[in-house]
Amino acid sequence: MRRFYAIGFLVLVAFDTLAQISFKLAGEHALPLEFSSAWLARVFGQPWIYGAFVGYVGAFFTWMTLLEHAPIGPAFAASHLEVVSVLALSAILFNEPIGWPQLLGAALIAAGIACLARSEAEEQAPPASVPPSPHGA
Template sequence: MTTQTVDTGWLHGRLGTLMLWALLIATESAGQLFTKVAGNQLGQMDFTWQWLADVARNPGILAAIASYLGAFFVWMLILRRSSLSLAFPLSSLVFVAVLLGSWLGLGEHISLLHWVGVVVIVAGIVLLAEGEES
């Protein structure tokens, strides 16, 4: 099965693809960080009507939903121009971005083992990308 390249106007080409990837990583990471902040604000999950109403009105939850929705549409554009066997592993860069966001934005401690994991993820992506070009 071959991957079809779809001309989507200004997004067509290498620069457009890089911009889509940056947008995907940003929106998915933002969704995770918004969810974390909102979860901390909402407290115990007791699933009462009041709690559900608080969830529905929480700006962090609404921002997370908007982020995930945006990420979905960007992901669809990426999949139209990339093979899934490369695109899905590349999406693991979201793990790296969330780790950086939780460290820089939320002040979470990141252990040495986590940093080693980042190196392994990035090395794996480099290997996959090299294999794709061969």
């Protein structure tokens, strides 16, 4: 089951990341921002907007599948790994600067998720057997 969770969360992060990066790319190509039919035509004329739709629909179905099997606490926390993946990809794809505050935040997110996953694993572990008392009970 751990493998199912790991693969599921990686797929969820991939879909969420696809959606966010696709929105950024679609938005950049649809400038200038204005509330008009011309702007809507520019937005929906961008292939990236459809990548965002695929990302959101994929994330929705992946999330529903995970919730059916995974404990909600760690699942909800792990679903926020997209913040870290989008941060990394925005630096690579868009040359956005990453400073110490962003790196620290990403590390804290990852550490928090690791702590929740570990505590959940300990709660689900079978209880350790208690050795018999030498004096007899």
